[in-house]
Amino acid sequence: MLELRHRGGGPGPGPGVSPPREGDAAGGDHETESTSDKETDIDDRYGDLDSRADSDVPEIAPSADRTPEILQKALSGLSSRWKNWWIRGILTLTMISLFFLTIYMGSFMLMLLVLGIQVKCFHEIITIGYRVYHSYELPWFRTLSWYFLLCVNYFFYGETVADYFATYVQREEQLQFLIRYHRFISFALYLAGFCMFVLSLVKKHYRLQFYMFAWTHVTLLITVTQSHLVIQNLFEGMIWFLVPISSVICNDITAYLFGFFFGRTPLIKLSPKKTWEGFIGGFFSTVVFGFIAAYLLSQYQYFVCPVEYRSDVNSFVTECEPTDLFQLHSYSLPPFLQAVLRWETVSLYPFQIHSIALSTFASLIGPFGGFFASGFKRAFKIKDFANTIPGHGGIMDRFDCQYLMATFVHVYITSFIRGPNPSKVLQQLLVLQPEQQLNIYRTLKMHLLEKGLLQPALKA
Structure with missing residues (x-):
């Protein structure tokens, strides 16, 4: 049936009878035509993937249970529902504790954490592709996938180094060369991978190889690009990293x-266990949590100051004079709240108001990242992306909502928060040639004199 569908679906003239070909009537080259037909038959047999229904997708064997044996024994008397509840709870508290420890260790460790999560998420998604199509034994698929991951990371992290480590780069001649030609080097590395992919194309696997090429690039878009945005948010101040991520968690x-204890009404077919009760309860809890977390974190420079690299101490520092966004302001309450609370004004950090927008996105739109991941897993008949975390699945299962959040926070900062960054401008000026620096100095001096901000020098 698949061959008939690929060739037009029409019935043949009968068994053992070949339909007349144009080459036969015109006295054409029969051997060439026959070879062409054989190649077409091969492509039809091996390239029917796009005509498969969802039910035809190969089913992946479920991953082995990696729950520690000590937990298995301790919870052996419980039902599967409560056993899973306790496993998830214990592992959740463990992960939150490790997250707090990483925060205490500083911004650089948080960047390494983001990089590690990115690599693991990429590995889980690529592994699914390899396991689904393993029988085809695509040449160079895994090698090229990891090569492209290195290329894209080199490009993005090189851009970060150029933006935030300019003073350090200025002292190192080798780094100056790499930064000056960074985009050309990145493009050359990608072209090398592209050429390797083309050279790896083999008959019978063309279509699947291009499927996997697209699979790899979409995976890179989801993981690397979003993790880069997470790090960009972190450089704006740790609070822009912690509040959004904590809100999603x-x-x-x-x-x-809320869904476990009160859930009765199904929310979406992609995730049968999700309920409206859990969705609504999660929304109100997240908004309250984000508001309180913003108040607590806004009091400390460690969280609100932009993360900057200081070459004199060779480390990241978070010291600054907090902006108005992180200083208490008095706000008049609406009349109906004044009547209820009997307060006319309330003191808040302006960031707390922004936290409501962040928390609202985390609870209303963020879950759609999870629904998208659920649809992906259903398409390939898998329960989880991996079995890395007992009771939770893979790393991607826990961070499927974080990627949407990272993009939103970056867009939110650039649209409503970020203004010119004097330290970043100064870093860029220090990289310029002395003549260029002098020209900028003269231009700036003339501008300040015209505005009356500088007094003209007195002539002797």
């Missing part, structure tokens, strides 16, 4: 708890 936990 809070929403995930509270929605699970």
Whole structure:
């Protein structure tokens, strides 16, 4: 049936009878035509992937349970529902504790954490592709996938180094060369991978190889690009990293708890266990949590100051004079709240107001990242992306909502928050040639004199 569908679907003239070909009537080259037909038959047999229904997708064997044996024994008397609840709870508290420890260790460790999560998420998605199509034994698929991951990371992290480590780069001649020609080097590395992919194309696998080429690039778009945005948010101040991520975590936990204890009404078919009760309960809990977390974190320079690299101490520092965004302001309450609370004004950090927008996105739109991941897993008949974390699945299962959040926060900062960054401008000026620096100095001096901000020098 598949061959008939690929060739037009029409019935043949009968068994053992070949339909007349144009080459026969015109006295054409029969051997060439026959070879062409054989190649077409091969492509039809091996290239029917796009005509498969979802039910035809190969099913992946479920991953082995990696729950520690000590937990298995301790919870052996419980039902599977409560056993899973306790496993998820214990592992959640463990991960949150490790997250707090990483925060205490500083921004550089958080960047390494983001990089590690990115690599693991990429590995889980690529592994699914390899396991689904393993029988075809695509040549160079895994090698090229990891090569492209290195190329894209080299490009993005090189851009970050050029933006935030300009003073350090200025002292190192080798780094100056790499930064000056960074985009050309990145493009050359990608072209090398592209050429290797073309050279790896083999008959019978063309279509699947291009499927996997697209698979790899979409995976890179989801993982590397978003993790780069997470690090960009972190450089704006650790609070822009912690509040959004914590809001997603809070929403995930509270929605699970409300759904576990009160859930009755299914929310979406892609995730049958998700309920409206969990969705609504998670929304209100997340908004309250984000508001309180913003208040607590806004009081400390460690969280609110932009992360900057200081070449004199060779480390990242978070010291600054907090902006108005992180200083208390008095706000007049609406009349109906004044009547209820009997307060006319309330003191808030302006960031707390922004936290409401961040928390609202985390609880209303963020879950759609999870629904998208659920649809992906259903398409390939898998329960989880991996079995890295007992009771939770893979790393990607826990961070599927974070990627949407990272993009939103970056767009939010650039649209409503970020203004010119004096330290970044100064870093860029220090990289310029002395003549260029003098020209900028003269131009700036003339501008300040015209505005009356500088007094003209007195002539002797």
